[in-house]
Amino acid sequence: MSKEPFKFKQFSIEQDRCAMKIGTDGVLLGAWTSLEHNPESILDIGTGTGLIALMLAQRSEAFQIDAIEIEDNAYEQAVENFENSDWGDRLFCYHAGFDEFVDEMQDEDKYDLLISNPPFYSEDYKSGNEHRDQARFADALPLEELIEGASLLLSENGHFDIIIPYSEENKAVEIAQNHRLFPNRITRVRGTINSPLKRSLISFSFERKEPMIDELVLEISRHEYTPEFRKLIKDFYLKL
Template sequence: MFRFKQFSVGQDRCAMKVGTDGVLLGAWTPVRDADRRGLDVGTGTGLIALMLAQRTTAARITALDVDPDCVGQARENANASPWGHRIGTVCSPVQEFGDGPFDLIVSNPPFYDNSLPSPDAARTTARHTASLPFVDLLDAVDRLLAPDGRFAVILPAEEARRFRMLAARSLWLTARTDVRTTPHSGVRRSLMLFGRQPSECFPQTAVLTVQTAPECFTPEYRALTSDFYLKF
Protein backbone atom coordinates (compact mmCIF):
# COMPACT_ATOMS: atom_id res chain seq x y z
CA MET A 1 0.00 0.00 0.00
CA PHE A 2 1.36 3.42 -0.99
CA ARG A 3 -0.05 6.23 1.14
CA PHE A 4 -0.57 9.79 -0.04
CA LYS A 5 -1.97 12.71 1.96
CA GLN A 6 -5.60 12.20 0.93
CA PHE A 7 -5.72 8.65 -0.45
CA SER A 8 -3.88 5.33 -0.53
CA VAL A 9 -3.02 3.10 -3.48
CA GLY A 10 -3.06 -0.68 -3.29
CA GLN A 11 -0.77 -2.07 -5.97
CA ASP A 12 -0.20 -5.77 -5.31
CA ARG A 13 -2.17 -6.87 -8.40
CA CYS A 14 -0.64 -4.39 -10.85
CA ALA A 15 2.57 -4.99 -12.78
CA MET A 16 3.52 -1.31 -12.67
CA LYS A 17 3.73 0.17 -9.18
CA VAL A 18 3.40 3.76 -8.01
CA GLY A 19 6.34 5.71 -9.43
CA THR A 20 7.67 9.20 -9.97
CA ASP A 21 6.42 9.37 -13.57
CA GLY A 22 2.79 8.91 -12.62
CA VAL A 23 3.02 11.37 -9.72
CA LEU A 24 4.67 13.95 -11.97
CA LEU A 25 1.98 13.63 -14.64
CA GLY A 26 -0.88 13.74 -12.15
CA ALA A 27 0.51 16.83 -10.43
CA TRP A 28 1.76 18.70 -13.53
CA THR A 29 -1.20 18.32 -15.89
CA PRO A 30 -3.11 21.62 -16.04
CA VAL A 31 -6.73 21.25 -14.95
CA ARG A 32 -9.39 23.82 -15.85
CA ASP A 33 -12.57 24.63 -13.92
CA ALA A 34 -14.49 23.92 -17.12
CA ASP A 35 -13.15 20.37 -17.42
CA ARG A 36 -16.02 18.00 -16.76
CA ARG A 37 -14.82 14.71 -18.25
CA GLY A 38 -11.31 13.25 -17.94
CA LEU A 39 -9.81 10.01 -19.27
CA ASP A 40 -6.74 8.22 -17.86
CA VAL A 41 -5.44 5.83 -20.53
CA GLY A 42 -3.54 2.88 -19.05
CA THR A 43 -4.58 3.73 -15.52
CA GLY A 44 -2.84 0.81 -13.77
CA THR A 45 -3.49 1.32 -10.05
CA GLY A 46 -5.67 4.35 -10.79
CA LEU A 47 -3.06 6.73 -9.34
CA ILE A 48 -3.36 9.50 -11.95
CA ALA A 49 -7.16 9.27 -12.01
CA LEU A 50 -7.15 9.72 -8.22
CA MET A 51 -4.80 12.70 -8.43
CA LEU A 52 -6.99 14.39 -11.04
CA ALA A 53 -10.09 13.72 -8.95
CA GLN A 54 -8.38 15.32 -5.93
CA ARG A 55 -7.55 18.40 -8.00
CA THR A 56 -11.11 18.97 -9.24
CA THR A 57 -14.47 19.45 -7.59
CA ALA A 58 -16.91 18.17 -10.21
CA ALA A 59 -15.04 16.44 -13.04
CA ARG A 60 -15.77 12.76 -13.64
CA ILE A 61 -12.67 10.70 -14.44
CA THR A 62 -12.69 7.46 -16.43
CA ALA A 63 -9.82 5.12 -15.53
CA LEU A 64 -9.19 2.86 -18.54
CA ASP A 65 -6.94 -0.19 -18.71
CA VAL A 66 -6.66 -3.39 -20.74
CA ASP A 67 -5.64 -5.49 -17.71
CA PRO A 68 -8.62 -6.78 -15.66
CA ASP A 69 -6.48 -7.05 -12.51
CA CYS A 70 -5.48 -3.40 -12.79
CA VAL A 71 -9.04 -2.30 -13.41
CA GLY A 72 -10.23 -4.24 -10.37
CA GLN A 73 -7.53 -2.72 -8.17
CA ALA A 74 -8.14 0.78 -9.55
CA ARG A 75 -11.82 0.33 -8.66
CA GLU A 76 -10.93 -0.68 -5.11
CA ASN A 77 -8.57 2.29 -4.77
CA ALA A 78 -11.22 4.67 -6.07
CA ASN A 79 -13.87 3.25 -3.71
CA ALA A 80 -11.53 3.74 -0.76
CA SER A 81 -10.93 7.39 -1.69
CA PRO A 82 -13.16 10.44 -1.13
CA TRP A 83 -13.89 10.60 -4.89
CA GLY A 84 -15.04 7.09 -5.78
CA HIS A 85 -18.39 8.42 -7.00
CA ARG A 86 -16.57 10.53 -9.62
CA ILE A 87 -14.18 7.85 -10.89
CA GLY A 88 -15.38 5.22 -13.33
CA THR A 89 -13.28 2.19 -14.28
CA VAL A 90 -13.41 0.47 -17.65
CA CYS A 91 -11.56 -2.63 -18.91
CA SER A 92 -10.95 -2.11 -22.63
CA PRO A 93 -8.19 -1.34 -25.11
CA VAL A 94 -8.31 2.36 -25.88
CA GLN A 95 -8.39 1.37 -29.56
CA GLU A 96 -11.91 -0.02 -28.96
CA PHE A 97 -13.13 2.56 -26.45
CA GLY A 98 -15.64 5.08 -27.76
CA ASP A 99 -17.22 6.98 -24.88
CA GLY A 100 -16.02 10.47 -25.82
CA PRO A 101 -15.58 13.33 -26.02
CA PHE A 102 -13.28 14.19 -23.11
CA ASP A 103 -12.09 17.60 -21.98
CA LEU A 104 -8.83 16.14 -20.68
CA ILE A 105 -6.98 12.94 -21.58
CA VAL A 106 -3.85 11.83 -19.74
CA SER A 107 -1.55 8.86 -20.23
CA ASN A 108 1.63 7.42 -18.77
CA PRO A 109 1.90 4.99 -21.69
CA PRO A 110 4.13 2.00 -22.45
CA PHE A 111 7.22 3.22 -24.27
CA TYR A 112 9.67 0.35 -24.83
CA ASP A 113 9.65 -0.40 -28.54
CA ASN A 114 12.25 -2.86 -29.77
CA SER A 115 13.63 -4.01 -26.43
CA LEU A 116 13.41 -7.53 -25.02
CA PRO A 117 9.96 -8.22 -23.50
CA SER A 118 9.65 -9.18 -19.85
CA PRO A 119 8.79 -12.82 -18.95
CA ASP A 120 5.88 -11.28 -17.01
CA ALA A 121 3.10 -10.77 -19.57
CA ALA A 122 1.38 -8.07 -17.52
CA ARG A 123 4.61 -6.11 -17.15
CA THR A 124 5.24 -6.41 -20.90
CA THR A 125 1.78 -4.97 -21.60
CA ALA A 126 2.43 -2.10 -19.21
CA ARG A 127 5.92 -1.25 -20.47
CA HIS A 128 6.12 -2.23 -24.16
CA THR A 129 4.37 -0.53 -27.06
CA ALA A 130 3.22 -3.78 -28.70
CA SER A 131 -0.21 -3.44 -27.07
CA LEU A 132 -0.42 0.33 -27.49
CA PRO A 133 1.81 1.78 -30.23
CA PHE A 134 2.17 5.54 -30.18
CA VAL A 135 0.19 5.79 -33.42
CA ASP A 136 -2.74 3.92 -31.87
CA LEU A 137 -2.67 6.13 -28.77
CA LEU A 138 -2.65 9.28 -30.88
CA ASP A 139 -5.45 7.99 -33.10
CA ALA A 140 -7.53 7.30 -29.98
CA VAL A 141 -6.82 10.77 -28.60
CA ASP A 142 -7.82 12.34 -31.91
CA ARG A 143 -11.08 10.38 -31.82
CA LEU A 144 -11.93 10.96 -28.14
CA LEU A 145 -10.71 14.50 -27.43
CA ALA A 146 -13.21 17.36 -27.35
CA PRO A 147 -12.65 20.24 -29.82
CA ASP A 148 -11.12 22.41 -27.07
CA GLY A 149 -9.74 19.45 -25.09
CA ARG A 150 -6.15 18.83 -24.03
CA PHE A 151 -3.96 15.75 -23.88
CA ALA A 152 -1.09 15.29 -21.39
CA VAL A 153 1.56 12.58 -21.51
CA ILE A 154 4.93 11.72 -19.94
CA LEU A 155 7.70 9.89 -21.82
CA PRO A 156 11.46 9.40 -21.72
CA ALA A 157 13.33 12.12 -23.63
CA GLU A 158 14.12 10.15 -26.80
CA GLU A 159 10.65 8.63 -27.07
CA ALA A 160 9.15 12.07 -26.40
CA ARG A 161 10.90 13.49 -29.47
CA ARG A 162 9.50 10.72 -31.64
CA PHE A 163 6.06 11.13 -30.08
CA ARG A 164 6.02 14.88 -30.83
CA MET A 165 6.76 14.18 -34.49
CA LEU A 166 3.89 11.71 -34.73
CA ALA A 167 1.51 13.96 -32.81
CA ALA A 168 2.13 16.90 -35.16
CA ARG A 169 -0.23 15.34 -37.70
CA SER A 170 -3.29 16.25 -35.63
CA LEU A 171 -2.22 17.98 -32.41
CA TRP A 172 -0.27 21.07 -31.38
CA LEU A 173 2.28 20.97 -28.57
CA THR A 174 1.27 23.74 -26.16
CA ALA A 175 3.53 23.11 -23.15
CA ARG A 176 6.53 20.97 -22.28
CA THR A 177 8.52 20.48 -19.09
CA ASP A 178 11.75 18.51 -19.27
CA VAL A 179 12.57 16.65 -16.06
CA ARG A 180 16.13 16.19 -14.77
CA THR A 181 16.99 14.03 -11.77
CA THR A 182 19.79 16.42 -10.69
CA PRO A 183 21.02 19.80 -11.99
CA HIS A 184 23.86 18.12 -13.90
CA SER A 185 22.05 15.10 -15.31
CA GLY A 186 20.48 14.85 -18.74
CA VAL A 187 16.75 15.12 -19.36
CA ARG A 188 15.13 11.97 -17.97
CA ARG A 189 11.50 12.58 -18.88
CA SER A 190 9.38 15.07 -20.81
CA LEU A 191 5.94 16.15 -19.69
CA MET A 192 3.95 17.34 -22.70
CA LEU A 193 0.57 18.99 -23.19
CA PHE A 194 -1.17 18.97 -26.57
CA GLY A 195 -4.28 20.65 -27.94
CA ARG A 196 -6.11 20.86 -31.23
CA GLN A 197 -5.48 24.57 -31.77
CA PRO A 198 -2.19 26.50 -32.07
CA SER A 199 -1.49 29.65 -30.09
CA GLU A 200 0.96 32.47 -30.67
CA CYS A 201 2.50 32.17 -27.19
CA PHE A 202 3.07 28.41 -27.27
CA PRO A 203 4.75 26.10 -26.73
CA GLN A 204 5.70 27.04 -23.20
CA THR A 205 8.87 25.23 -22.13
CA ALA A 206 10.42 24.69 -18.71
CA VAL A 207 12.91 22.45 -16.91
CA LEU A 208 12.15 20.76 -13.59
CA THR A 209 14.97 19.39 -11.43
CA VAL A 210 13.90 16.77 -8.89
CA GLN A 211 16.76 16.84 -6.38
CA THR A 212 20.17 18.35 -5.75
CA ALA A 213 21.40 15.23 -3.89
CA PRO A 214 19.76 11.98 -2.75
CA GLU A 215 16.59 12.89 -0.80
CA CYS A 216 17.40 16.61 -1.10
CA PHE A 217 14.43 17.68 -3.20
CA THR A 218 14.28 21.04 -4.93
CA PRO A 219 11.71 23.66 -3.89
CA GLU A 220 10.11 23.38 -7.36
CA TYR A 221 9.58 19.63 -7.04
CA ARG A 222 8.27 19.99 -3.50
CA ALA A 223 5.82 22.68 -4.59
CA LEU A 224 4.56 20.56 -7.49
CA THR A 225 3.95 17.42 -5.43
CA SER A 226 3.29 18.80 -1.93
CA ASP A 227 -0.48 18.20 -2.13
CA PHE A 228 0.20 14.49 -2.50
CA TYR A 229 3.41 13.18 -0.91
CA LEU A 230 3.33 12.66 2.85
CA LYS A 231 7.02 13.56 3.12
CA PHE A 232 6.29 17.10 1.91
Protein backbone atom coordinates (compact mmCIF):
# COMPACT_ATOMS: atom_id res chain seq x y z
CA MET A 1 0.00 0.00 0.00
CA SER A 2 1.36 3.40 -0.98
CA LYS A 3 2.39 5.67 1.86
CA GLU A 4 2.41 8.73 -0.35
CA PRO A 5 0.12 11.56 0.81
CA PHE A 6 -3.09 12.28 -1.08
CA LYS A 7 -2.53 15.71 -2.60
CA PHE A 8 -5.30 18.21 -3.16
CA LYS A 9 -4.86 21.67 -4.68
CA GLN A 10 -4.34 23.48 -1.38
CA PHE A 11 -3.48 20.73 1.13
CA SER A 12 -2.16 17.19 1.42
CA ILE A 13 -3.44 14.31 3.53
CA GLU A 14 -1.35 11.59 5.10
CA GLN A 15 -3.54 8.51 5.51
CA ASP A 16 -1.23 5.54 6.01
CA ARG A 17 -2.33 5.08 9.64
CA CYS A 18 -6.06 5.51 9.00
CA ALA A 19 -8.31 2.49 8.54
CA MET A 20 -10.66 4.38 6.22
CA LYS A 21 -8.88 6.07 3.34
CA ILE A 22 -10.03 9.13 1.43
CA GLY A 23 -13.09 8.34 -0.66
CA THR A 24 -15.67 10.03 -2.81
CA ASP A 25 -18.22 10.33 0.02
CA GLY A 26 -16.09 12.63 2.14
CA VAL A 27 -15.03 14.80 -0.79
CA LEU A 28 -18.64 15.03 -1.95
CA LEU A 29 -19.92 16.15 1.44
CA GLY A 30 -17.12 18.64 2.03
CA ALA A 31 -17.76 20.28 -1.34
CA TRP A 32 -21.58 20.06 -1.27
CA THR A 33 -22.34 21.54 2.14
CA SER A 34 -23.59 25.12 1.94
CA LEU A 35 -21.72 27.94 3.64
CA GLU A 36 -24.22 30.63 2.69
CA HIS A 37 -25.08 31.18 6.35
CA ASN A 38 -21.41 32.08 7.01
CA PRO A 39 -20.75 29.70 9.91
CA GLU A 40 -18.32 30.98 12.52
CA SER A 41 -17.96 27.58 14.20
CA ILE A 42 -17.89 24.14 12.57
CA LEU A 43 -17.70 20.61 13.96
CA ASP A 44 -16.66 17.58 11.87
CA ILE A 45 -17.95 14.45 13.61
CA GLY A 46 -15.76 11.37 13.06
CA THR A 47 -13.13 13.25 11.11
CA GLY A 48 -10.88 10.30 10.15
CA THR A 49 -7.99 11.80 8.20
CA GLY A 50 -9.36 15.31 8.76
CA LEU A 51 -10.42 15.63 5.12
CA ILE A 52 -13.79 17.37 5.55
CA ALA A 53 -12.51 19.77 8.22
CA LEU A 54 -9.64 20.74 5.89
CA MET A 55 -12.00 21.23 2.95
CA LEU A 56 -14.15 23.55 5.06
CA ALA A 57 -11.09 25.44 6.28
CA GLN A 58 -10.25 26.05 2.61
CA ARG A 59 -13.81 27.06 1.72
CA SER A 60 -14.81 29.16 4.74
CA GLU A 61 -13.70 31.99 7.00
CA ALA A 62 -14.89 30.16 10.13
CA PHE A 63 -12.58 31.00 13.03
CA GLN A 64 -13.30 27.72 14.86
CA ILE A 65 -13.20 24.38 13.05
CA ASP A 66 -13.27 21.50 15.48
CA ALA A 67 -13.21 17.78 14.78
CA ILE A 68 -13.80 14.63 16.81
CA GLU A 69 -12.13 11.26 16.28
CA ILE A 70 -12.24 8.29 18.66
CA GLU A 71 -9.79 5.90 16.93
CA ASP A 72 -6.23 6.47 18.16
CA ASN A 73 -4.32 6.27 14.88
CA ALA A 74 -6.84 8.33 12.93
CA TYR A 75 -6.84 10.99 15.65
CA GLU A 76 -3.05 11.28 15.54
CA GLN A 77 -3.07 11.46 11.76
CA ALA A 78 -5.81 14.12 11.67
CA VAL A 79 -3.82 16.27 14.10
CA GLU A 80 -0.76 15.87 11.90
CA ASN A 81 -2.71 16.81 8.77
CA PHE A 82 -4.18 19.86 10.49
CA GLU A 83 -0.76 21.03 11.67
CA ASN A 84 0.73 20.60 8.20
CA SER A 85 -1.99 22.70 6.54
CA ASP A 86 -2.20 26.46 6.05
CA TRP A 87 -5.08 26.63 8.53
CA GLY A 88 -3.61 24.95 11.61
CA ASP A 89 -4.53 27.91 13.82
CA ARG A 90 -8.24 27.35 13.08
CA LEU A 91 -8.33 23.56 13.30
CA PHE A 92 -8.52 21.47 16.47
CA CYS A 93 -9.21 17.76 16.93
CA TYR A 94 -10.69 16.20 20.07
CA HIS A 95 -9.74 12.60 20.89
CA ALA A 96 -13.14 11.46 22.16
CA GLY A 97 -16.28 9.51 21.44
CA PHE A 98 -19.25 11.52 20.25
CA ASP A 99 -21.40 10.60 23.25
CA GLU A 100 -18.87 11.90 25.79
CA PHE A 101 -18.24 15.00 23.67
CA VAL A 102 -21.97 15.80 23.62
CA ASP A 103 -22.22 15.27 27.39
CA GLU A 104 -19.41 17.75 28.00
CA MET A 105 -20.21 20.34 25.33
CA GLN A 106 -23.98 20.59 25.01
CA ASP A 107 -24.18 23.48 27.50
CA GLU A 108 -21.35 25.40 25.80
CA ASP A 109 -21.59 27.63 22.74
CA LYS A 110 -23.35 25.90 19.87
CA TYR A 111 -21.90 25.15 16.42
CA ASP A 112 -23.21 26.88 13.30
CA LEU A 113 -22.39 23.87 11.13
CA LEU A 114 -22.19 20.21 12.08
CA ILE A 115 -21.02 17.81 9.40
CA SER A 116 -20.47 14.05 9.33
CA ASN A 117 -19.61 11.24 6.97
CA PRO A 118 -20.71 8.64 9.53
CA PRO A 119 -20.15 4.88 9.75
CA PHE A 120 -23.10 3.25 8.08
CA TYR A 121 -22.75 -0.44 7.42
CA SER A 122 -25.23 -1.91 9.90
CA GLU A 123 -25.25 -5.53 8.70
CA ASP A 124 -23.85 -8.27 10.89
CA TYR A 125 -20.80 -8.86 8.73
CA LYS A 126 -17.48 -7.53 10.02
CA SER A 127 -14.30 -7.26 7.99
CA GLY A 128 -12.05 -8.65 10.75
CA ASN A 129 -10.08 -5.40 10.90
CA GLU A 130 -11.07 -3.79 14.20
CA HIS A 131 -10.01 -0.26 13.22
CA ARG A 132 -11.72 -0.40 9.84
CA ASP A 133 -14.89 -1.82 11.41
CA GLN A 134 -14.95 0.96 14.00
CA ALA A 135 -14.57 3.55 11.27
CA ARG A 136 -17.22 2.09 8.97
CA PHE A 137 -19.87 0.17 10.91
CA ALA A 138 -22.94 1.83 12.34
CA ASP A 139 -22.71 0.24 15.78
CA ALA A 140 -19.70 2.53 16.42
CA LEU A 141 -21.96 5.59 16.03
CA PRO A 142 -25.63 4.71 15.51
CA LEU A 143 -27.66 7.12 13.37
CA GLU A 144 -30.00 7.80 16.29
CA GLU A 145 -27.10 8.80 18.54
CA LEU A 146 -25.53 10.96 15.84
CA ILE A 147 -28.72 12.90 15.09
CA GLU A 148 -29.74 13.32 18.73
CA GLY A 149 -26.27 14.61 19.62
CA ALA A 150 -26.29 16.97 16.66
CA SER A 151 -29.59 18.47 17.82
CA LEU A 152 -27.97 19.30 21.18
CA LEU A 153 -24.87 20.94 19.69
CA LEU A 154 -26.43 22.91 16.81
CA SER A 155 -27.03 26.66 16.97
CA GLU A 156 -30.54 27.98 16.38
CA ASN A 157 -29.86 28.99 12.76
CA GLY A 158 -27.21 26.39 12.02
CA HIS A 159 -27.42 23.25 9.91
CA PHE A 160 -26.33 19.66 10.21
CA ASP A 161 -25.16 17.93 7.02
CA ILE A 162 -24.56 14.22 6.46
CA ILE A 163 -23.99 11.71 3.70
CA ILE A 164 -25.62 8.30 4.15
CA PRO A 165 -26.80 5.39 1.98
CA TYR A 166 -29.93 6.29 0.02
CA SER A 167 -31.63 3.33 1.68
CA GLU A 168 -31.25 5.08 5.05
CA GLU A 169 -32.70 8.43 3.94
CA ASN A 170 -36.26 7.95 5.20
CA LYS A 171 -35.01 6.55 8.51
CA ALA A 172 -32.71 9.54 9.02
CA VAL A 173 -35.48 12.04 8.26
CA GLU A 174 -37.83 10.29 10.67
CA ILE A 175 -35.25 10.21 13.48
CA ALA A 176 -34.38 13.87 12.87
CA GLN A 177 -37.99 14.98 13.15
CA ASN A 178 -38.10 13.43 16.61
CA HIS A 179 -35.32 15.86 17.56
CA ARG A 180 -36.87 18.94 15.88
CA LEU A 181 -34.54 18.74 12.88
CA PHE A 182 -35.97 18.91 9.38
CA PRO A 183 -34.45 18.34 5.92
CA ASN A 184 -33.99 21.60 4.02
CA ARG A 185 -31.97 20.18 1.13
CA ILE A 186 -31.45 16.67 -0.22
CA THR A 187 -29.21 15.58 -3.07
CA ARG A 188 -29.49 11.93 -4.14
CA VAL A 189 -26.38 10.51 -5.77
CA ARG A 190 -25.92 7.97 -8.58
CA GLY A 191 -22.63 6.60 -9.86
CA THR A 192 -23.80 6.79 -13.51
CA ILE A 193 -27.08 7.79 -15.12
CA ASN A 194 -28.21 4.14 -15.33
CA SER A 195 -27.06 3.00 -11.89
CA PRO A 196 -29.34 2.96 -8.82
CA LEU A 197 -29.37 5.74 -6.27
CA LYS A 198 -26.46 5.13 -3.91
CA ARG A 199 -26.13 8.02 -1.44
CA SER A 200 -28.18 10.81 0.06
CA LEU A 201 -26.66 14.15 1.04
CA ILE A 202 -29.00 15.77 3.57
CA SER A 203 -28.89 19.20 5.21
CA PHE A 204 -31.02 19.48 8.36
CA SER A 205 -31.97 22.55 10.39
CA PHE A 206 -34.49 23.54 13.04
CA GLU A 207 -36.53 25.31 10.34
CA ARG A 208 -39.39 23.26 8.94
CA LYS A 209 -39.84 23.96 5.22
CA GLU A 210 -40.28 22.13 1.94
CA PRO A 211 -36.87 20.63 1.14
CA MET A 212 -35.08 21.27 -2.14
CA ILE A 213 -34.49 17.84 -3.69
CA ASP A 214 -32.26 17.05 -6.65
CA GLU A 215 -29.98 14.35 -8.05
CA LEU A 216 -26.29 14.25 -8.85
CA VAL A 217 -24.68 11.79 -11.27
CA LEU A 218 -20.94 11.36 -10.70
CA GLU A 219 -19.60 9.74 -13.87
CA ILE A 220 -20.41 9.52 -17.57
CA SER A 221 -18.12 6.51 -17.78
CA ARG A 222 -15.28 5.12 -15.70
CA HIS A 223 -13.11 8.05 -14.49
CA GLU A 224 -14.97 10.49 -16.75
CA TYR A 225 -16.79 12.85 -14.39
CA THR A 226 -20.01 14.63 -15.25
CA PRO A 227 -19.87 18.44 -15.62
CA GLU A 228 -21.96 18.80 -12.45
CA PHE A 229 -19.58 16.72 -10.35
CA ARG A 230 -16.53 18.41 -11.87
CA LYS A 231 -17.95 21.82 -10.97
CA LEU A 232 -18.51 20.69 -7.39
CA ILE A 233 -14.98 19.36 -6.80
CA LYS A 234 -12.86 21.53 -9.12
CA ASP A 235 -11.34 23.54 -6.26
CA PHE A 236 -9.91 20.38 -4.71
CA TYR A 237 -8.80 17.70 -7.16
CA LEU A 238 -5.43 18.40 -8.80
CA LYS A 239 -6.39 17.09 -12.23
CA LEU A 240 -9.49 19.25 -12.63
